[in-house]
Amino acid sequence: xxxxxxxxxxxxxxxxxxxxxxxxxxxxxxxxxxxxxxxxxxxxxxxxxxxxxxxxxxxxxxxxxxxxxx
Numbered sequence: 001x002x003x004x005x006x007x008x009x010x011x012x013x014x015x016x017x018x019x020x021x022x023x024x025x026x027x028x029x030x031x032x033x034x035x036x037x038x039x040x041x042x043x044x045x046x047x048x049x050x051x052x053x054x055x056x057x058x059x060x061x062x063x064x065x066x067x068x069x070x
Contacts, residue, residue: 018047018054027060 025032038044039053044063046053 017057018049019057019060021053021055024055024060028063 019027021032021035025035028035030038035044035046035055036053039046044055045059046055048054
């Protein structure tokens with residue numbers, strides 16, 4: 001299981017507490033398209049920035065702790 005306190009997670013680049021789809025997908029070990037499907041099905045919360053999806057840092061961190069739920 002992924003350690004949510006690891007330096008890799010804490011040092012990832014994000015602005016204003018938000019992660020890009022690609023960064024969030026990498027952290028969750030999913031494809032960007034799988035993340036979009038999860039958002040569409042209501043399993044993961046995302047925000048729109050123009051046409052792009054952004055994910056809150058804390059939502060991704062929470063999802064990592066419940067990874068079996070996906």
